[in-house]
Every structure is written in structure tokens, then in C-alpha cells.
Amino acid sequence: MRPITAIGFDADDTLWQNEQYYRLTEEHFRTLLGEFAEGEHISARLLEAEKRNLSYYGFGIKGFTLSMIETAIEITEGEIPARIIGEILDIGRELLRHPVERLPHVEETLQALNGQYLLVLITKGDLFDQERKLAQSGLGDYFDAVEIVSEKSATTYRRVFSGLADGPERAAMVGNSLKSDIVPAIAAGAYGVFVPHALTWVLEHVEPPTEAPRFRQIDHLGELIGVLDAITAA
Known part of the structure; x- marks a missing residue:
């Protein structure tokens, strides 16, 4: 398993x-x-x-x-x-109206993971704007579910991963915000895979939970599969 x-x-x-x-x-x-x-x-x-x-x-x-x-x-x-x-x-x-510019290694990573894992887009912000960006990105078909939420908290991740998958303990959350994507996901029991971005809003800054056993950090999404393989092999 x-x-x-x-x-x-x-x-x-x-x-x-x-x-x-x-x-x-x-x-x-x-x-x-x-x-x-x-x-x-x-x-x-x-x-x-x-x-x-x-x-x-x-x-x-x-x-x-x-x-x-x-x-x-x-x-x-x-x-x-x-x-x-x-x-x-x-x-x-x-x-x-700004254009959607995909980051490096995104599509090939999602393509490789699609069908191997349940993939869920979990994002916060304005509903219409997030739907627009997802549609323009051309990535929508890779996801099994999309959750546009008002806030990301441990409660949010417990609800999403329990309702759609096998619970947070058997899930990983991948994102560039320690405050919104990583710390609350780990608090919910999931793995948190931090992908730093050169520009991150100041209100999203917190210290990385480096002592947490389920914390991982990668330089770009192209490294995600290797991290998942290492977790499986451990």
C-alpha cells in the first residue's frame, strides 16, 4: 500500500x-x-x-x-x-486579464502523475479569476477535482483529503506558500512539499517547518516525482 x-x-x-x-x-x-x-x-x-x-x-x-x-x-x-x-x-x-504563464516542468510533471495519484487543485482567491486562469492554463484535464477555497487551514486540508481521497495522512500538498500550502497541510497530517518562488507575497511568509518529519523542499516541480518515489521507498 x-x-x-x-x-x-x-x-x-x-x-x-x-x-x-x-x-x-x-x-x-x-x-x-x-x-x-x-x-x-x-x-x-x-x-x-x-x-x-x-x-x-x-x-x-x-x-x-x-x-x-x-x-x-x-x-x-x-x-x-x-x-x-x-x-x-x-x-x-x-x-x-493578465495572461497565464505556466512555470517550468509543470505539464510534464502533471502528465506523469495523472492516473497514478488522485490530483486535486486546491487554490484560494476570487472564484471567477481562478476558474479563468485554470481554463487558460490548459491544465484542467490533469486534475480529478478542483477546490477553490476562501482560506487554507488544517481544517480545509482535512476536509478536502478526507472527502476526496484516503485522508490527509495519505496525501501530499505541493505549493510555494509555507503559510497557506505547507504548514497547515502538515498540521492536518499530510506531507508538505515546498516549491519556493522568487516572488511570494509578504503576508505568506513564515519560517519553514524544517523539523517536521513530513516536510520536503524542492527547487522546481520537476523534482517532485523523485520525492514521491523516495517517500514510497522509505
């Missing part, structure tokens, strides 16, 4: 690029408000707004756009021109 029968995959910055588009949008936002404040101050205020608003808007582009508008109003003490509000809405819509 194999120790792992199901694998969960994060989407953004694990299967395809995502954070780089947020960074470009933030740079555009800083330019729009450049006459009112310094760039670093604008970014700091935006991050504060994002933190405050997570419990209201959740994760995703729509919440990010609302946080940009809120930040613009705060920085200008309510004097922000309507023209700039309109431009913020435009760059938010542009972010919703």
Missing part, C-alpha cells in the same frame, strides 16, 4: 506566474499617486489596507483593487481626483 495516494497542488506561483503581475500593478499604482507621497510610503499603506481588508474581501484581485482605492483616499485625505480612481479601476481590470 503506497503511503501517498492523493496530491494537492496550489495554483498561483506553483503552476503559473501570479505575484509578478501584482508587483507590476503596484508599481503602476505608486506612479499614479506619485505626486501625493513617496513610493515606499504608498506601498506600506497599501499593505496595511490589504491586511485590514482580508477578513472582508478575502484574497484576490477584487480585494486588492478595493485596497488600492482605499489607500488612495487615505493618502490624499479624501482629495483623490475621480480621474485617478478611474485609472485604479482600469489597472485592476487589467490585472484580471
